[in-house]
Amino acid sequence: MPMYRKSLLILLLIAAAVAGGTYYGCYTQDKETVQLDAASATDETQQEAAVTVYVTGAVNKPGVVSIKEGARAADAVNACGGLLPTADGDKINMAQVLKDGQQLRIPEKQEASNVQTAAKGAKSSSAATAGTKAAAGGIVNINTASAEELDTLPGIGPAMAQRIIEYRETEGSFSAVEDIKKVRGIGEAKFQKMRDKICI
CATH class of the missing domain: 3.10.20 (Ubiquitin-like (UB roll))
Structure with a gap:
């Protein structure tokens, strides 16, 4: 085979390889584009969660x-x-x-109406219980008693009962029954009157 024909054949082979590489690159790029479209569709699905x-x-x-x-x-x-x-x-x-x-x-x-009625009933029941305790001469826990229960103690009115509750909230629970004298307005005389009717 003459030399120029060999050269021509080699050139044709090189040209075919370059064309094949170019086609392969374009095909791969198209595939990637399709994959990106699919990912975009997934994002839209997530947005509609x-x-x-x-x-x-x-x-x-x-x-x-x-x-x-x-x-x-x-x-x-x-x-x-x-x-x-x-x-x-x-x-x-x-x-x-x-x-x-x-x-x-x-x-x-x-x-909603039933809940309000039940709350009012519970409040009335609490007041009635406090009155019953007073009548029965029950012992009042000065750390847990309500204002109504404290009001049943001798020498303690509504204002003083509120003062005892405020003292508990700011200073903490009483450690001994004698500590009730730390409340402003309760002296030794008042303490002696209620001593047998209170506990902690």
């Missing part, structure tokens, strides 16, 4: 609902068909952001 919450109480359809991440309590209530006419919506912060796994309970107006 949801949280699951359990809504109970005075709503039309209580139960477990899935709502968009960052949604508010109002969104969860709407997903359950809205509030019942008996719902006490003022007791719930409808603007609060919900977290996954959270329980949201909507109280009824009657429940």
